[in-house]
Amino acid sequence: xxxxxxxxxxxxxxxxxxxxxxxxxxxxxxxxxxxxxxxxxxxxxxxxxxxxxxxxxxxxxxxxxxxxxxxxxxxxxxxxxxxxxxxxxxxxxxxxxxxxxxxxxxxxxxxxxxxxxxxxxxxxxxxxxxxxxxxxxxxxxxxxxxxxxxxxxxxxxxxxxxxxxxxxxxxxxxxxxxxxxxxxxxxxxxxxxxxxxxxxxxxxxxxxxxxxxxxxxxxxxxxxxxxxxxxxxxxxxxxxxxxxxxxxxxxxxxxxxxxxxxxxxxxxxxxxxxxxxxxxxxxxxxxxxxxxxxxxxxxxxxxxxxxxxxxxxxxxxxxxxxxxxxxxxxxxxxxxxxxxxxxxxxxxxxxxxxxxxxxxxxxxxxxxxxxxxxxxxxxxxxxxxxxxxxxxxxxxxxxxxxxxxxxxxxxxxxxxxxxxxxxxxxxxxxxxxxxxxxxxxxxxxxxxxxxxxxxxxxxxxxxxxxxxxxxxxxxxxxxxxxxxxxxxxxxxxxxxxxxxxxxxxxxxxxxxxxxxxxxxxxxxxxxxxxxxxxx
Numbered sequence: 139x140x141x142x143x144x145x146x147x148x149x150x151x152x153x154x155x156x157x158x159x160x161x162x163x164x165x166x167x168x169x170x171x172x173x174x175x176x177x178x179x180x181x182x183x184x185x186x187x188x189x190x191x192x193x194x195x196x197x198x199x200x201x202x203x204x205x206x207x208x209x210x211x212x213x214x215x216x217x218x219x220x221x222x223x224x225x226x227x228x229x230x231x232x233x234x235x236x237x238x239x240x241x242x243x244x245x246x247x248x249x250x251x252x253x254x255x256x257x258x259x260x261x262x263x264x265x266x267x268x269x270x271x272x273x274x275x276x277x278x279x280x281x282x283x284x285x286x287x288x289x290x291x292x293x294x295x296x297x298x299x300x301x302x303x304x305x306x307x308x309x310x311x312x313x314x315x316x317x318x319x320x321x322x323x324x325x326x327x328x329x330x331x332x333x334x335x336x337x338x339x340x341x342x343x344x345x346x347x348x349x350x351x352x353x354x355x356x357x358x359x360x361x362x363x364x365x366x367x368x369x370x371x372x373x374x375x376x377x378x379x380x381x382x383x384x385x386x387x388x389x390x391x392x393x394x395x396x397x398x399x400x401x402x403x404x405x406x407x408x409x410x411x412x413x414x415x416x417x418x419x420x421x422x423x424x425x426x427x428x429x430x431x432x433x434x435x436x437x438x439x440x441x442x443x444x445x446x447x448x449x450x451x452x453x454x455x456x457x458x459x460x461x462x463x464x465x466x467x468x469x470x471x472x473x474x475x476x477x478x479x480x481x482x483x484x485x486x487x488x489x490x491x492x493x494x495x496x497x498x499x500x501x502x503x504x505x506x507x508x509x510x511x512x513x514x515x516x517x518x519x520x521x522x523x524x525x526x527x528x529x530x531x532x533x534x535x536x537x538x539x540x541x542x543x544x545x546x547x548x549x550x551x552x553x554x555x556x557x558x559x560x561x562x563x564x565x566x567x568x569x570x571x572x573x574x575x576x577x578x579x580x581x582x583x584x585x586x587x588x589x590x591x592x593x594x595x596x597x598x599x600x601x602x603x604x605x606x607x608x609x610x611x612x613x614x615x616x617x618x619x620x621x622x623x624x625x626x627x628x629x630x631x632x633x634x635x636x637x638x639x640x641x642x643x644x645x646x647x648x649x650x651x652x653x654x655x656x657x658x659x660x661x662x663x664x665x666x667x668x669x670x671x672x673x
Contacts, residue, residue, distance in 0.1 A: 139207060141199045141662040142552035144185065145633040148603050149195060149662060150552040151184040151202055156256055156268050159184055161208040163331070171201055178387050178601035179257040179331055180625055181266070185601030199662040216332040218252070221299070222340040223290050227311035233275055233292060247271040248311065248337055253297055255333040258390030259599060259625025262504045263301030263319030265329035265390070266599070270297055281307035288313045288346060290337070294596075297337075301327075302505070317348040321494060321506075327389035365516035366433050366485060370469065373424030376511040378489060379482075380416045382620070383497035383506070392624045393604070394501035397480050397578060397643030401439035404531040405484035408436035408461055410524040416491050416498040418483040418511065422646075423474040425483070425511075429464040433519070434486040434527070436461055440478030440644060441537050445471050461527045477537035478644035488520035502578050503621040535641050540648035543569060546638045547654050548607070553597070553629035554659035557609070561589040565607075565631060566653050570615070574647045580608075581617040581645060588613025589631065602626040605634035605642065607653075617651075619643055 139162075140152040153159045163179040166186075173192030178185040188198055225245045227233075234241045253267035275292040282305060285291070289300045291308035298308060301319035318328050328349065329335065369376075379402065382395025396402040396419055403413040418425070423442045437444050437458050444456035449467025456462040456470065464470060472481055491498045491508050500507035538544045554562060570583040589609050602608065606618040608628045617634065618626075619642065634642055635656060645651065 144552050145549045146636050149186045158207045180600040181598030183600040216334050218334045221314050221337050223312040223314050223337050225312040229309040230311045233309050253335040255329045262391045263327040267297040275309050277307040315346045320348040330388050366431050366519050367427045367517040369511050369515040371426040372511040373420050374422045376420040376425050377500040378491050378498050378508045379419040380498050381414045386495050394620050395499045397620050398640045400534045400640045401482045405436045405438040405482040407528040408531050409484045409486040410527050415488040420481050423472045426471040429468040434461050436484045439481040440475040442475045443473035459531050477539045479646050488522040490518040490520040501621050538645050543650045545652045545654050547635040547656050548632040550632050550657050550659035556593045556629040558590050558592045570651045572647050572649045578621040580619050583615050597629050599625045599627045606630045607632045
């Protein structure tokens with residue numbers, strides 16, 4: 139067992155193989171460690187999140203090292219799910235040639251063995267199925283831009299089933315009529331870690347079906363037909379957000395949530411809402427709302443102008459980070475942002491939005507949560523219990539502007555040792571340009587000198603965190619933000635420290651970034667393994 143630093147509240151536990159990873163995962167499920175908040179299993183690792191106030195990284199490391207490593211028992215005796223497959227995949231002949239088998243023999247072997255649901259990632263409901271026929275098949279040289287939902291596929295030693303239409307590079311061998319992901323079902327993901335799977339050949343491709351218990355899909359609770367606000371212009375991207383979607387990693391769903399959580403909390407406190415309430419996150423300004431009932435709102439986050447036009451046509455400015463009283467007929471408009479990227483608008487009493495998997499956050503990568511705001515949408519109050527307005531809120535950091543250089547603290551690891559010494563030096567001494575190809579999933583960075591690896595083998599998929607600096611083959615890192623995938627297959631050279639994640643979520647294109655390491659990389663095998671950097 140190796141235990142590697144990820145950030146100030148997460149460790150990566152590396153084991154020899156999948157069976158050991160599943161064994162330790164089972165043990166941590168049966169006997170949770172106090173202070174551990176989440177465990178994400180992957181091909182041969184566990185991503186372990188914890189509360190530093192309850193348990194230190196060193197204490198957690200010692201506790202994990204003392205855990206006996208065994209084969210995952212629940213993955214040997216978990217619930218068995220039968221998947222009917224119509225073996226008509228576009229790559230079936232190529233797979234057969236690669237394995238030096240006939241297509242009939244590939245089909246026979248694929249259905250003759252049980253598989254284990256090892257872990258979920260890539261997309262909600264996408265399960266990595268291990269074992270089975272023991273095939274080892276390379277990914278396609280050129281990924282497809284669209285793979286239909288229900289496609290049964292192979293890659294490496296895993297089988298998988300695409301839950302929704304998506305790009306992908308796995309080899310397609312068939313289709314199944316079963317819905318792998320159905321938000322109207324409980325649970326939404328048909329396959330979850332601990333289950334077993336067997337495939338059975340079917341002679342045709344029947345219509346897609348969903349199985350399991352129906353979910354109670356609640357609608358917004360308001361019965362008042364008069365909205366508080368109406369969307370006149372949604373701007374570039376306006377989304378409902380809260381603090382994120384917790385407890386769904388077993389279904390392949392990451393947390394998402396607001397990019398600048400401190401600004402969200404402040405906006406809610408200003409109007410007297412519970413600090414975790416749902417708000418509107420709008421990028422780069424342009425949001426325009428008409429008020430239909432007197433109310434109070436607040437705008438925090440990125441620097442922008444807040445203008446109010448009354449029903450009589452007079453105009454005045456509203457103050458950011460202060461309560462803004464709106465009368466019936468007022469129109470509130472946010473101008474283009476001049477520092478930062480994302481503004482947060484809170485409504486006194488909260489927005490009445492139907493949660494999806496326990497959260498009102500919109501995850502743009504997973505396509506989960508409420509739809510983006512559109513012109514003509516009406517917004518109602520949730521009628522939350524409210525308290526006094528807060529008049530003392532202020533930004534927690536200086537907002538970054540285009541043309542500036544922003545310094546982000548980082549924790550080295552978990553895969554720093556996959557890179558050359560030169561790459562480790564370049565990461566922290568080179569200035570990185572923030573490209574326009576950046577969004578809620580991540581910031582694409584570009585440096586004069588790419589980061590080179592000293593290990594060329596493929597990294598088995600493992601859990602990722604917000605703030606991870608993942609380095610693809612190009613050597614140009616991607617800084618993962620709120621809507622990042624749950625697992626990734628490129629090595630992570632370092633992770634942005636938790637206290638700079640909100641700042642990272644406000645970095646606009648046209649800025650540059652430098653990284654300041656708080657630690658030197660070292661496996662956490664005991665005390666004093668994670669050394670502070672001294673100047």
